[in-house]
Amino acid sequence: MKKLFFSQKAAPYIFVLPFVLTVLLFWLGPIFNGVLLSFQDVKQQTFVGLKNYSRILTDAIFFKAVLNSVKYTVFTLILLIPFPLLFASFLNSKLMKKPGIFKSIYFLPALTSVVVAGTVFRLMFGESDQSLMNQLIGLFGNSPIKWLRNGDTAFFALLLLCCWRWTGVNILYFLAGIQSIPSDLYEAAEIDGASGLQQFFSITVPLVKPTTVYVLTISIYAGLSMFLESFMLWKGNNSPNNIGLTIVGYLYRQGIEKQAMGYACAVGITLLIIVMVINMIQLKATGTFSKEAE
Amino acid sequence: MKSAGKKRRDKRKTIGLLILFTVLAIMILTPIYALFIASFKPGELLLQNGLNLTPEFEKMSLSNYQLLFFGKHDYWLWFRNSILLTVITVVLTLAISAFVAYGFAAYEFRFRGALFIIVLIIMSVPFEVIMLPLYKQISDWGLMDNYVAIVLPFLAHASTIFFFRQYLLGIPKSLIEAGRIDGANEYSIFLRLIVPIMKPAIAAMAILNGMNAWNNYMWPLLVIRSASKYTLTLGLNTLINPYGDNYSLLIVGACFSIIPIFVLFLAFQKYFIEGITAGAVKG
Numbered sequence: 001m002k003k004l005f006f007s008q009k010a011a012p013y014i015f016v017l018p019f020v021l022t023v024l025l026f027w028l029g030p031i032f033n034g035v036l037l038s039f040q041d042v043k044q045q046t047f048v049g050l051k052n053y054s055r056i057l058t059d060a061i062f063f064k065a066v067l068n069s070v071k072y073t074v075f076t077l078i079l080l081i082p083f084p085l086l087f088a089s090f091l092n093s094k095l096m097k098k099p100g101i102f103k104s105i106y107f108l109p110a111l112t113s114v115v116v117a118g119t120v121f122r123l124m125f126g127e128s129d130q131s132l133m134n135q136l137i138g139l140f141g142n143s144p145i146k147w148l149r150n151g152d153t154a155f156f157a158l159l160l161l162c163c164w165r166w167t168g169v170n171i172l173y174f175l176a177g178i179q180s181i182p183s184d185l186y187e188a189a190e191i192d193g194a195s196g197l198q199q200f201f202s203i204t205v206p207l208v209k210p211t212t213v214y215v216l217t218i219s220i221y222a223g224l225s226m227f228l229e230s231f232m233l234w235k236g237n238n239s240p241n242n243i244g245l246t247i248v249g250y251l252y253r254q255g256i257e258k259q260a261m262g263y264a265c266a267v268g269i270t271l272l273i274i275v276m277v278i279n280m281i282q283l284k285a286t287g288t289f290s291k292e293a294e
Numbered sequence: 295m296k297s298a299g300k301k302r303r304d305k306r307k308t309i310g311l312l313i314l315f316t317v318l319a320i321m322i323l324t325p326i327y328a329l330f331i332a333s334f335k336p337g338e339l340l341l342q343n344g345l346n347l348t349p350e351f352e353k354m355s356l357s358n359y360q361l362l363f364f365g366k367h368d369y370w371l372w373f374r375n376s377i378l379l380t381v382i383t384v385v386l387t388l389a390i391s392a393f394v395a396y397g398f399a400a401y402e403f404r405f406r407g408a409l410f411i412i413v414l415i416i417m418s419v420p421f422e423v424i425m426l427p428l429y430k431q432i433s434d435w436g437l438m439d440n441y442v443a444i445v446l447p448f449l450a451h452a453s454t455i456f457f458f459r460q461y462l463l464g465i466p467k468s469l470i471e472a473g474r475i476d477g478a479n480e481y482s483i484f485l486r487l488i489v490p491i492m493k494p495a496i497a498a499m500a501i502l503n504g505m506n507a508w509n510n511y512m513w514p515l516l517v518i519r520s521a522s523k524y525t526l527t528l529g530l531n532t533l534i535n536p537y538g539d540n541y542s543l544l545i546v547g548a549c550f551s552i553i554p555i556f557v558l559f560l561a562f563q564k565y566f567i568e569g570i571t572a573g574a575v576k577g
Contacts, residue, residue: 006480012397012400012402013403014397015394015396015401016394016397016398016406018390018393019450020409021450022450023412026424026446026447026448027416030428030431031423031424033430034423034427037427087315090315093311095304095311096311102318104559105319105323106319106322107566107570108323108326108559109322110505110570111505111556112326113508113509113511113527113551115509115511115527115530115531116530116548116551116552120325120548121325123344123345124345125344126345128342128343128344130344130348131343131344131346132344132345132346135347164321164322168322172571173571176567176571217418221418224420225420225422225423227512228511228512248422251422255426255429265426268423268424268426268427269423271422272419275418275419276419279418
């Protein structure tokens with residue numbers, strides 16, 4: 001037995017054993033259970049077939065949550081991919097002085113927890129005329145707004161919070177990507193007389209594609225599963241008219257707050273399917289799947 | 295040879311870039327600055343006005359800091375819990391993930407491809423999907439309100455394994471062979487030869503996992519019940535209900551909770567940036 005344990009044949013299986021156990025116990029197990037629970041009324045302990053799923057299809061609040069999550073994801077993609085890429089390529093430019101200081105500053109928001117960041121933003125978007133955002137619009141002669149009670153302004157607050165936390169990190173991602181591009185490409189382009197803009201679009205953009213795909217993937221992932229930002233901005237999971245409700249927020253509401261575990265699990269499985277489908281489409285479209293698996 | 299005209303144009307571009315990035319830096323620092331000056335203002339003022347950038351010197355004092363350091367509250371208990379939990383999480387996660395990653399990187403074996411695809415799939419499925427069934431399982435197993443439930447399910451951490459494995463692919467196989475010729479067994483090769491070479495990768499992942507553990511909120515929110523086990527994020531969140539001097543402690547405590555990470559960041563900036571951008575440039 002001991003001999004087998006130390007043999008070169010058994011070693012790889014022993015090395016990956018902790019991972020296999022983790023997957024079985026804490027990942028596949030829960031997913032399997034989640035699927036089972038999604039066909040049940042957990043309180044009554046009875047199987048209800050597809051009832052939870054058919055309820056999802058007619059649940060207007062669920063659709064509102066999906067819409068909010070999707071809208072949030074789309075906007076974060078628009079704001080948090082092109083701009084950080086552009087900023088990163090500026091930062092990397094020979095004309096830029098002291099990029100290091102800026103890099104450190106831009107990283108700071110990522111160090112804060114969502115509890116701290118969310119609380120700070122909630123208070124910056126306070127209803128008093130003395131809150132930062134109301135002071136700011138006051139400078140342009142506008143009267144104070146109840147930022148977090150109105151759909152559009154609340155969405156703006158949520159997006160601003162997200163951009164504040166992740167712009168810097170995405171800049172660093174793209175910087176890492178840009179710095180892995182061989183510099184002689186740029187030198188050759190320079191000699192051929194290509195402008196900075198031309199270099200950006202014909203060298204930088206195509207060659208940072210792996211980084212862009214990565215940022216796209218994690219942004220979709222993070223966008224669709226966003227919850228805590230909303231939880232913190234509204235001091236709990238209860239934004240007026242559900243303007244800040246997300247898919248995970250709805251899952252939390254049903255599963256934890258209303259103890260409707262079966263229905264909540266159906267919401268979770270639906271989220272899993274949405275995420276998997278989007279992942280597949282995105283990986284197919286960007287052609288990364290075949291490369292990853294080798 | 296650069297012409298004088300180009301030099302002048304370059305200089306103007308440099309200034310333009312500096313202005314752009316300074317504006318961005320100011321925007322990014324604004325909330326942190328607002329939090330910092332608020333930590334000197336009385337909590338009631340904050341509750342009434344929200345956060346702003348006006349210093350209001352006549353109302354500012356060190357009384358929040360006095361409250362933080364000498365007042366009667368649980369802040370330091372939360373702080374201690376967070377440090378404890380972060381250290382345990384980081385040490386165990388790194389040890390186990392490195393162990394697993396070495397298996398993926400150093401050997402050819404059946405199911406390796408399939409298992410590695412599972413690593414990739416786990417990385418792309420949000421934790422929130424399994425959160426509720428896992429919560430039910432933890433409660434069925436009687437692990438509710440137990441730190442074991444916070445640490446155990448995430449020890450073999452997919453993205454950490456992925457990062458280590460990518461790093462280890464670059465290590466020459468001849469090193470492992472040399473170890474075998476010297477008569478070392480497979481596990482001591484890992485411990486004695488491989489782990490020392492992994493130091494930079496371990497540092498980067500220590501920072502990333504440490505930051506995540508320190509700021510972790512969602513899962514502890516579900517699992518932890520008793521106030522004596524609250525972490526800093528959970529504890530701070532109990533202060534958002536405006537009773538007594540809660541807001542004073544909330545703001546000064548939030549400010550102070552950033553400090554340990556900030557100090558680490560200043561000391562190990564390179565590893566922070568490496569850790570967080572680890573996945574972005576793949577070989």
